Amino acid sequence: MTSLRFPMLRQMRGIPAATAILLASYSPMYCQAAQPGNEIIGKWKFTKVLDLAEMASIDEHGARQLLGHVMTIRKDGARFDGEVCQPSDFxxxxxxxxxxxxxEAGVGNSKLRLPSPVTVxxxxxxxxxxxxxxxxxxxxNGFFFEAVRVSR
Known part of the structure; x- marks a missing residue:
């Protein structure tokens, strides 16, 4: 009887359900983005030597030897080429x-081609x-490497 006097109420009945569905569909994306460092969790393959800092602990030949190697980044630390990094707060x-x-490194962005601003x-x-x-x-080790994610 109310809907006869107030036709808008009948149309508005579906709004809470639609709002709940919309919020539920976005909540996983929000949770993922809200956790610091989540976008780098996974396995990263070094594909290209881009540049070197003013001080490097290996030479260019040593840097090229790392191409194809995979760095694993997890919440409990990172592993690369036999080295283990402690857990981080990202x-x-x-x-x-x-x-x-x-x-930080005495280099420019021309060889790295990072977006501006960049997330570090x-x-x-x-x-x-x-x-x-x-x-x-x-x-x-003093070099900047292009890396591509090979798995999560």
Whole structure:
């Protein structure tokens, strides 16, 4: 009887259900993005040597030898080429790449081609620069490597 006097009420009955469905569909994406460092969890294959910092602990030949090797990044730490990194809180920051790279490593962004701003994630033993989903630049032993995610 109420719906006869107020036709809008009949139309509005579906709104709470539609809102609940919409919120439920977005909640997993929100939870994933809300956890720091979640976008870099997985296995990353080094595909290309991009640049080197002012100080490097290996030479260019040694850096090329790392191509094809896979770094595993997990919440409980990272592993790469026999080395183990301690667990990290995945400190994340968004920075302007030219200024940050110049200050931190004495290099520019021209060879790395990072987006501006870029998300930088500290994994306790090194830094990961997120280029786009499934693509990153990983700093290791003084070199910047292009890396592609091979699995989660």
């Amino acid at each position: 400190e994340t920051k968004r920075v302007e790449p030219n200024l940050y790279l110049q200050q 994630i500290d994994i306790s033993c090194t830094q990961v620069y997120v280029k786009k989903p499934n693509r990153a630049v990983i700093f290791w």
